[in-house]
Amino acid sequence: xxxxxxxxxxxxxxxxxxxxxxxxxxxxxxxxxxxxxxxxxxxxxxxxxxxxxxxxxxxxxxxxxxxxxxxxxxxxxxxxxxxxxxxxxxxxxxxxxxxxxxxxxxxxxxxxxxxxxxxxxxxxxxxxxxxxxxxxxxxxxxxxxxxxxxxxxxxxxxxxxxxxxxxxxxxxxxxxxxxxxxxxxxxxxxxxxxxxxxxxxxxxxxxxxxxxxxxxxxxxxxxxxxxxxxxxxxxxxxxxxxxxxxxxxxxxxx
Amino acid sequence: xxxxxxxxxxxxxxxxxxxxxxxxxxxxxxxxxxxxxxxxxxxxxxxxxxxxxxxxxxxxxxxxxxxxxxxxxxxxxxxxxxxxxxxxxxxxxxxxxxxxxxxxxxxxxxxxxxxxxxxxxxxxxxxxxxxxxxxxxxxxxxxxxxxxxxxxxxxxxxxxxxxxxxxxxxxxxxxxxxxxxxxxxxxxxxxxxxxxxxxxxxxxxxxxxxxxxxxxxxxxxxxxxxxxxxxxxxxxxxxxxxxxxxxxxxxxxxxxxxxxxxxxxxxxxxxxxxxx
Amino acid sequence: xxxxxxxxxxxxxxxxxxxxxxxxxxxxxxxxxxxxxxxxxxxxxxxxxxxxxxxxxxxxxxxxxxxxxxxxxxxxxxxxxxxxxxxxxxxxxxxxxxxxxxxxxxxxxxxxxxxxxxxxxxxxxxxxxxxxxxxxxxxxxxxxxxxxxxxxxxxxxxxxxxxxxxxxxxxxxxxxxxxxxxxxxxxxxxxxxxxxxxxxxxxxxxxxxxxxxxxxxxxxxxxxxxxxxxxxxxxxxxxxxxxxxxxxxxxxxxxxxxxxxxxxxxx
Numbered sequence: 001x002x003x004x005x006x007x008x009x010x011x012x013x014x015x016x017x018x019x020x021x022x023x024x025x026x027x028x029x030x031x032x033x034x035x036x037x038x039x040x041x042x043x044x045x046x047x048x049x050x051x052x053x054x055x056x057x058x059x060x061x062x063x064x065x066x067x068x069x070x071x072x073x074x075x076x077x078x079x080x081x082x083x084x085x086x087x088x089x090x091x092x093x094x095x096x097x098x099x100x101x102x103x104x105x106x107x108x109x110x111x112x113x114x115x116x117x118x119x120x121x122x123x124x125x126x127x128x129x130x131x132x133x134x135x136x137x138x139x140x141x142x143x144x145x146x147x148x149x150x151x152x153x154x155x156x157x158x159x160x161x162x163x164x165x166x167x168x169x170x171x172x173x174x175x176x177x178x179x180x181x182x183x184x185x186x187x188x189x190x191x192x193x194x195x196x197x198x199x200x201x202x203x204x205x206x207x208x209x210x211x212x213x214x215x216x217x218x219x220x221x222x223x224x225x226x227x228x229x230x231x232x233x234x235x236x237x238x239x240x241x242x243x244x245x246x247x248x249x250x251x252x253x254x
Numbered sequence: 255x256x257x258x259x260x261x262x263x264x265x266x267x268x269x270x271x272x273x274x275x276x277x278x279x280x281x282x283x284x285x286x287x288x289x290x291x292x293x294x295x296x297x298x299x300x301x302x303x304x305x306x307x308x309x310x311x312x313x314x315x316x317x318x319x320x321x322x323x324x325x326x327x328x329x330x331x332x333x334x335x336x337x338x339x340x341x342x343x344x345x346x347x348x349x350x351x352x353x354x355x356x357x358x359x360x361x362x363x364x365x366x367x368x369x370x371x372x373x374x375x376x377x378x379x380x381x382x383x384x385x386x387x388x389x390x391x392x393x394x395x396x397x398x399x400x401x402x403x404x405x406x407x408x409x410x411x412x413x414x415x416x417x418x419x420x421x422x423x424x425x426x427x428x429x430x431x432x433x434x435x436x437x438x439x440x441x442x443x444x445x446x447x448x449x450x451x452x453x454x455x456x457x458x459x460x461x462x463x464x465x466x467x468x469x470x471x472x473x474x475x476x477x478x479x480x481x482x483x484x485x486x487x488x489x490x491x492x493x494x495x496x497x498x499x500x501x502x503x504x505x506x507x508x509x510x511x512x513x514x515x516x517x518x519x520x521x522x523x524x525x526x527x528x529x530x
Numbered sequence: 531x532x533x534x535x536x537x538x539x540x541x542x543x544x545x546x547x548x549x550x551x552x553x554x555x556x557x558x559x560x561x562x563x564x565x566x567x568x569x570x571x572x573x574x575x576x577x578x579x580x581x582x583x584x585x586x587x588x589x590x591x592x593x594x595x596x597x598x599x600x601x602x603x604x605x606x607x608x609x610x611x612x613x614x615x616x617x618x619x620x621x622x623x624x625x626x627x628x629x630x631x632x633x634x635x636x637x638x639x640x641x642x643x644x645x646x647x648x649x650x651x652x653x654x655x656x657x658x659x660x661x662x663x664x665x666x667x668x669x670x671x672x673x674x675x676x677x678x679x680x681x682x683x684x685x686x687x688x689x690x691x692x693x694x695x696x697x698x699x700x701x702x703x704x705x706x707x708x709x710x711x712x713x714x715x716x717x718x719x720x721x722x723x724x725x726x727x728x729x730x731x732x733x734x735x736x737x738x739x740x741x742x743x744x745x746x747x748x749x750x751x752x753x754x755x756x757x758x759x760x761x762x763x764x765x766x767x768x769x770x771x772x773x774x775x776x777x778x779x780x781x782x783x784x785x786x787x788x789x790x791x792x793x794x795x796x797x
Contacts, residue, residue, distance in 0.1 A: 003549040006542035007489045012258040014490025015327075015530065017373045021466075023382050023407060023441035027434060029289035043559050043785030044609075052382070052407050052440045059376040069487035071469035073340050073513055075294070079607045081787065083557065108552030110794040111593025119557045165559040171585040173558060200557035200789035203605035209514065210340030210471035214487035217541065219603040220791070221548040235607040235787050242293035244384065244432065244513075246466055248488045251375055 003223070003254050004066060010216070010250045018060075018251040024049035024072075024232060026243040028161060034238065035124060035154045036164030047123060047161050048080045048232030049243035056227040058251050064223040065249040068216035070204055075241030077208030078234050082247075084224065085231040086118060086197035088178040090125075093132055094190035096183040103139075103177040104197055117141035117174020118197035120149070121233075123163035128154065128191030136166055136181045136195060141174035160191070163233070201230065210245075223252055257530055263327070263484060263491065270529040272326060274316040276301045276333075276510075278521035284429040285389075286516045291421040296430040298346060298388060299335070299510035299521040308390035308427050311460075313346070313507035314525055322498035325373075325530040327491035328468060328483035333523035335472035339512040343481075343525075345383075345465040345496055348505035349445050352387065352459040354398035354420070361448040361461060366504050368444035369405070370463065370497035381497045382407045382441035383463040385433040386511075387418070393425045393457030403447035406439045411446065420454065430511070464511055467492050470523075472512075494527055535796040536646050538602060547793060553602065554590055554792040560776055560785070579781045580703040582661050586618060586773040589792065596794040598767035600645050604742040604790035612779030613786055616738035617766055619653065619773070622720045623735075624674070626666055626728035638680070638719035639737045642766040645795070653766045654682045655737035657777070658710070658717040660694065662702040662733050669728030670696050676735075680719040681710070688714060697731075703777065706735075738777065741765055742790065767795050 004010055013019070026049035034044055049072070054065055074080050087101040106115045120136065135151040150167035168175070178195055202220045204213040224230065232243065257263040279302040287295045304312035312318055320326070331343055347370055350363040369380035385404060402414040416434035435442070445461060470481050483491035496506035510521050537547035547553075560583055589599050606613045622635040641650040660674060675691040692709045695702075706717065720735050768774075776788055 005546040005549050007485075008260060008542075010489040011260055011263070011484075014488075015257050015263070018375055019490050020374045020379075023384075025384075025432075025435060025440040027289065027293050029293065043561070043607075043787050045785075045787075050438070050440055055375070062375075068489055071342070071466070071487070073294075075514075079605075081557075081607070081789070109554040110590065110599065110792070111551045111596050112591065114554075114591060116555065119559050165561070167561050173585060173587045198557050200555055202603065203607055203787070203789060209338070209473055210342070210469050212469045212471075212487045216489070217487070219538075219541070219544055221545050221553065221603075223548070236609055236785065240289060240293070242287075242289075242432070244294070245469070248490075248492075250490060 003252050004250065010066065010068060013253065014250045019249065021246040021248050022052040022054065022230065024051040024243065024245050024247065026050055028240050030240050032159055032162040032238040033155055034164050035122065035162045036152045043165055044236055044238055045163055046234050046238040047163055048074060048234045049245065051230040051232065051247065054224050054226055054228045058226050062251050063254065064225050064252045066216065066223055066252050067247050067249040069248040070213040070215055072204050072206060072211045072213065072245045074206050074234065074243040075208055076234050076237050076239050077206060078237040080204045080206050081233045081235055082201045082204065082230060083233065084199040084201065085229045086199065087194060088120065088197045089181055089195040091134065091181050091183055091193040093128055093183050093186060093193060098181040104175065115176050116199060117176055118199055120166040120175045120178065121163055121196040121198055122166060123194045123196060124160050124191060125194055126160045126191035127189055128193060132186035133184050134181060137179050138175045139177040139179065140172040141176065143176065145179065147172055255530060260484065263528060267329065267528045272316055272527045272529060274314045274525050276314055276521055276523040278302060279305050279307060280518050280520045282428045283426060283518050284516045285421045285425045287421045287431060290419040292418060292432040292434055294432055294513050295516050296432065296511060296513045297428050297519065298430055299512060299519060311507060313509035317494060317508040319506065320495050322496050324495045326493065326495045326527050327530065328494050329491055329526045329528050330483060331468065331470055331481040331523065331525050332478050333470050333472065333510065333521055334476055334478045335512065335519055335521055336475060337515045337517055337519045338473055338475050339514045339519065340471045341510050341512040342466040343468050343470050344509055344511045345467060346507045346509050347383065347463040347465060347497065349461045349463055352448050352461055354393065354400065354450050354454045354457050357450050357453050359447045360450045361445060364505065365502050366499045367501035368499065370499055370504065372493060372497045380409060380443045381465060382443055383465040385442045385445055386462040386464040387431045387433055388460045388462065389425050389427055389429040389457065390460050391456065391458035392427050393420055393454040395423060395455035396452060397423050398450055398454040398457065399452040400448050400450045402433050402445060403449065404442045405444040405446065407441040407443065409443055412436055412439065425457065467494055537793055538600065538645065544602065551794045556792065557789045558587060559787050578705060579779060580659065580705060581778045581780055582701050582703045583776055584701060586775050589768040589770050589772045589774065591770045592794055595797060597643055597797045598769045598795055599792040600765045600767055600795055601741050602791040602793040606744040606786065606788040608744060608778065608786040610780065613744045613788065614740050614777045615742045615788060615790060616740055616775050616777050617768060617772065618775035619737045621717065621735040621737055622723060623663065624723045624725060624733045626669065626725060626731040628729050630724035631728065633723040635720065645765045645767060652718060653739055654718065655716045656740040657738040658706045659736040659738055660692065660704045660706060660733050661736050662698045662700050662731065664732040665699045666697050666728050666731030668730065669725065672728055673726040674733065675724045676720055678721040679717045681714040682716040682718060739766055
């Protein structure tokens with residue numbers, strides 16, 4: 001079967017029942033902080049809605065979904081970045097032990113299979129305060145290993161769900177793999193930190209009122225694999241807010 | 255017959271069209287939410303016909319208690335509210351009622367057997383939705399608090415640890431809320447218990463699995479929002495018939511859910527659908 | 531083939547290209563180092579301000595059946611001002627060595643196929659920038675002179691000059707466009723360049739082609755670019771190694787994020 005390559009084909013497949021939605025939900029009960037420091041202004045952000053996993057088993061031997069619409073409710077009136085999320089590692093600040101995760105994915109891009117470099121995002125899973133310094137070692141977009149991010153001093157009172165982008169070394173623009181992450185200093189409480197690789201889907205403009213983003217009609221074409229995690233991130237603000245909504249998709253025929 | 259093409263769907267309206275109106279009943283002022291009560295100020299909008307707030311609640315009449323075996327798709331929706339609010343056309347699927355006037359497990363689940371199902375991805379699969387509480391009798395004296403045990407989006411039973419606290423001591427009739435989920439969960443298939451830890455002296459609530467059909471926000475008071483189910487944001491008109499219960503009879507109404515404001519709100523709407 | 535290969539023209543064509551070849555999705559958190567640049571109202575009086583990032587992003591490798599990349603869907607977020615995604619080409623560098631300085635030419639604006647056109651043609655910049663590559667030292671409101679440049683009509687020997695602030699820091703950007711000779715719209719090559727003073731530092735001449743842009747209000751960054759059809763309907767088809775660079779319409783570093791899909795174009 002050829003893949004779906006038109007709105008008409010999306011329609012036919014959806015009307016035959018090969019559609020569903022992914023639910024999303026999030027509650028940030030109080031303003032988060034920016035845990036990162038470093039030269040230059042950092043893009044202020046916080047985690048947005050969590051999204052239901054793309055089902056691991058789509059049915060009929062199918063392997064990917066094509067999202068066409070994001071219906072977003074996010075109280076904080078700032079844009080929301082939706083992205084495929086890759087857990088590149090995690091850090092236990094109690095023991096300073098880094099547990100490696102996955103590398104950046106290899107995708108068909110421009111007719112060849114190539115690894116797609118990701119932006120690297122630090123996110124506290126639990127309250128994780130007090131003067132720790134974190135620095136990741138990574139492979140850059142050109143495949144050069146042993147690159148070091150800025151040594152980021154995590155600020156005090158970084159509540160769980162605080163996040164910020166790592167500043168990459170020199171002229172680097174992306175991360176193919178995180179091979180280590182050091183954590184020094186700090187006092188109680190300890191906590192867990194996730195290192196997320198960001199592969200963008202789209203940014204949804206959001207005025208704090210319910211927003212419908214017709215992403216496929218706007219030219220955002222994605223085939224998201226079964227089992228893939230999608231997440232949301234508020235860009236430009238860290239204030240509290242509730243979020244919810246759905247991402248509608250049609251299951252691709254291959 | 256399954257409509258395969260846009261042409262099929264458009265032409266199917268000659269014989270298969272369903273048009274209905276909502277001339278809404280005013281909701282009354284609702285109580286604003288705080289983070290402990292889910293963080294979103296919300297309510298539901300019902301049709302004037304057949305509704306007695308807040309005991310008998312009806313939505314679009316032709317879609318009220320429609321058979322789940324029918325395949326009915328939203329072609330277009332036009333709605334206006336008396337408030338500027340985020341909003342969705344929703345299926346309000348009744349899970350049960352809550353009596354928060356004593357501690358302990360206080361959910362009375364309807365006889366309907368969950369999960370509810372729709373034909374999705376080649377099979378009848380459980381639907382997911384938002385766990386919704388609608389205050390039907392004003393509470394008093396104490397803002398009740400509870401935790402929720404539920405079946406999550408994956409079908410896994412969960413013992414909830416997050417506390418939902420009613421937004422005020424006297425939470426007004428019509429006040430809605432999104433009950434909190436555990437970290438990592440985003441939706442429910444069912445609610446199995448509501449464990450009241452702090453009781454109110456009075457009050458009652460309906461508990462729903464709220465299934466958003468399509469977003470239909472009212473961004474300007476009185477301005478009509480037009481939603482195209484066929485060639486708007488998505489290319490597959492969404493299903494508006496109710497989901498099918500595993501067993502029993504399901505109380506399911508097609509209504510509006512709004513978010514963001516607490517003042518009296520009324521919906522006016524027309525829906526056009528086509529039956530495959 | 532390129533003249534008829536237009537996958538951006540319709541959604542079915544875009545979906546077919548994604549299925550057959552795959553897009554290259556890019557996300558880019560923009561952190562400016564240093565955090566501010568130098569640009570005063572004197573240069574020029576009331577003039578528009580710009581700021582460069584501290585790094586480029588190269589177009590990635592591509593399969594043998596494809597000529598290069600164009601930008602499809604593109605969105606950005608910025609806390610205020612303009613945010614441009616540019617195709618950037620280095621024309622030359624003026625090194626401040628005392629006196630008039632030393633100019634080192636790099637290359638004229640290259641020839642590239644453009645979307646929907648069947649032959650390689652010179653990329654004509656939309657902006658011609660002076661960009662401070664190394665902080666300048668010992669220069670009091672220097673006048674930068676280009677006594678011999680080539681314009682968009684391939685006319686050489688054109689001349690212009692521009693006064694810039696004292697000792698501008700790395701990352702400062704000044705647009706030459708309103709200072710060009712006569713009705714010239716762009717600089718495609720620079721044969722000579724000099725300064726009126728300065729003992730150290732370096733300033734590059736960039737030819738930048740705007741591919742997509744966003745305008746964000748200062749009140750809160752509900753910013754987004756148009757998607758599907760980027761602002762430039764005549765994008766150069768970028769070769770692997772060609773450089774993308776985001777330019778902002780501010781002088782204060784503001785957190786920004788840009789994401790765009792690269793769509794491959796067949797030979």
